[in-house]
Amino acid sequence: MDVYLDNHSTTPCDPRVLEAMLPWFTAQPGNAASRSHKWGYAARTATEQARGQLAERLGCSPKELVFTSGATEADNLAVLGVLRANRARGNHLVTVATEHKAVLDAAKHATTEGFEVTVLAPEPDGTVDPAAVEAALTDRTVLVSVMWANNEVGTLQPIERIVEVCHARDVWVHTDAAQALSTCALDVRAVPVDLMSLSAHKAYGPKGVGALYVRRGRPRIAVEPLQYGGGHERGMRSGTLPVPLIVGFGACAALFDPSEVERVRGLRDTLRDGLLAVGGVHVNGSAHRLAGNLNVAIEGVEAEALMLGCRDIAMSSGSACTSESLEPSYVLRAMGLDRDRAASSLRFGVGRFNTEAEIAYAVEKLTAKIAELRSMAHLYE
Template sequence: MPKLPVYLDNQATTRVDPRVVEAMLPHFTMTYGNAASVSHRFGWEAAEAVDRGREQVARLIGAEAREIILTSGGTESNNLAIKGVLPGLKSRGNHIVTAATEHKSVLDPMKRLGREGWELTVVPPAPDGLVSVDAIAAVLTERTVLVSVMAANNEVGTLNPIAAIGRLCRARGILFHTDAIQAVGKVPLDVNDDSIDLLSLSAHKIYGPKGVGALFVRRRDPPVRLVPLFDGGGHERGFRSGTVAVPLVVGLGEAAALAGQERAEESARILELRERLHAAISGQIPAIHLNGHKTQRLPGNLNLSFAGVDGEALMMAMRDVAVSSGSACTSANPEPSHVLRAIGVTEELTRASLRFGLGRFTTAEEIDFAADTVARAVTRLRAAEAS
C-alpha cells in the first residue's frame, strides 16, 4: 500500500525536489543580501546566486542569460510578454492571435487588449486539442503583430506544433509568444530551433518553489522590445522592478538544471506509468473517453471522462487519490473547463472528467492503487445511478 493520499495533480503544482530545497536554504539565512546592493559582500554573493540561476534557466531553453527576465511566476510572465510587447508594435499593426485552449493568464490579457482596441482572433482547436499551423496561418493578416500559442495544455496535455507555428510567424515578421509553463522540462524545447520570440516558464511546475518564474525575451534576429508592467528600482534591466527573490531564483535555477539533466529519462518513465494507469482503468471499466490528443500529449497527463458519473462525486468517493476535475468548483475559477468546452466535450462529459497528473515522484505502486480506487468508485457510482 502506498503512502496516502496519492498525489496525482502534478499539472496543478509539483512537490519541491529536496535537492532544490537544499540549494535554496543557505540563501535565507547566510547569503541573504539584496542582489542590488553593490557595496558589500552580502549583495555580491546574492547577485552571483541570481546570475547562476539565470544561467541555469537560459541553458534549459537554449537562450542566453541576458535574455531571461525573472518574474513572480507564469501568470506574470504571460502578462509581461503580451502587455509588454504590444505598445512597441502599434505602428506595425493592430491584430493579435491566440487559441481558445490557452490558460486564463494568456486569454484574459488578450481579451482585455481586445476590449481596448486591438483586433483579437481566438483560434479554435481541433477536437484533440491541437492548434494546428494551418489554423493559425488561416487567420494571419498584414496587420497581425503577435501570436500566442501554448506549448502544452495544462488540462488535456495536448502538445502544439510550436516549432512550425514559430517558423510561420518568423517568415511573416510576426512575433511569437509561447506559454511553455507545462512543457518546459517535460518535452524538448529550444527557443532558437523553435523560432520563439517570447517564452514563459514557472518554477512550481518543475519541482521548484511557487512564486518565481521567468520570461525569455529574444535579443536579436529579431530583437524584441518590451515596456515594463512595473516601474520602480529598475531591477532586471528595468523590465521588472522589485527586489529579486534570491532564494526562489536559486530554486528555479536548480529545478531547471535538474530538469535539463533528467528530462529524457524521467519523461520516458512517467509516460510508461501513464500508459499503465490508462490501461489499468480501461481494463476494469467501460465507457471511458480520453480528452486531448492520443499520443501528442504531455507524458504525465491523462484526462478521462467517465460517462454517467459526476466528477465531483467521483472525487469525493476517492479521497485517497488527489486529482482535479474539469467540472466547476475544483479550482480558483468557478466555471466549468473552458478547454474541454473549446474541444467540443459535451457538458455531461465535462462534468464527468478527471485529470490525472503524474510526476517525478509518482511510483508504480501509487498508479496501481489509483487505478483500482478509480475503477471501484466509478463502478459503485454507476450502479447507484442505475438503481
C-alpha cells in the same frame, strides 16, 4: 494511501531544490542589486548562476531571461507588454480558446485598449492547425500566442510549424511553456519562438517564481513593463529579486533528466490502461501529449462525485485549476465536448515522485468507486 496525481496544478518542491534555496533565506541575506558589499555580491552571483542554469536548459543567452513571479505574470508581460510597446508594428493578436486564462484574460484586457484579438478554435483533439494560424494573420498582426503544452489535456502544439508560418509574415510568437518545463526538451535554437513563459512550481521548483524568455536580435522585441521601480531585469520587471526562489528555479532547471520522462510516461500509461479497462472510459485529447498527462471522460459518473469519493487521491476536474466554479472545463468545451462529457472528465498529472504502488492503488480505488457510483445512478434511475 495518499496519492498526489495533480502535478499539472503544481508539483512538490524537490528536496535538492529546497536544499539549494535554504542558505539564501538565512545565512545569505543580500540584495542582488546591492553593489557595495560582499552579501550583495554573493546574492548577485547566485541569481546569475541560476539564470545561467535556466538559459542552458532553454538553449538561450542568460541575457534573454526576465525573472517574474510566475507564468501568469510572464504571460501578461508577453501579451500586454509586447502589444503596448509595438503599436507602430500593428494592433492585432492571435491566440487560441484553449490557452491558459493568464493569456486569454490578458488578451481580453487588451481589447479595452483598442487592440484586436482573434481567438482560434482548436481541433477536436486540442491541436491548433498552423494553417488556421496562418489564415488569421493580417498586416496588423504583431503577436501570436500558442501554448507549448495544454495544462488540462496535455496537448503538445505544433509550435515549430506555427513559428515558421508566423516568421514568414514577420509576426512574433509567444508560447506558454509552463507545463512543458518538467518533461519536454525546450530548445529555442531548435524551435525559435520569440517569447516563452515559464514557472518553477510546475517543475519541482518553488512557487512564486517564473521567467519570460525574450529573444534578442533584430528587430528588437520591445516589451513595455507591467510595473515600474528600480529598473531591475533591464527595466522589464522592477522589484527586488527573490534570491532564494531564483536559486531554486535554477536548481530545478538543472535537474531536468530526459530519462525520467520515460518513467513518468510509463506510469501514466499504466494509469490510463487501468482506467480504460473499467469500460465506458474515453481519453480526451490527442495522443501527442505531455508524458505525465491523462484526461478521461467516465460515462455515467460526475467528476466531482468521483473526486469526493476518492479524497485520498489528488486529481482535478478541468475547472479546478483556473477557477473555483463548478462549470465544466472551458478547455474541453472549446474542443467540442458536450457539457455532460466535460462534467464527467477528470485530469490526472503524473510526476517525478509517483510510484508504481501509488498508481496501482489509484486504479484499484477509482475502479471500485466508478462501479459504486454507476450502480447508485442505476438504482436512482
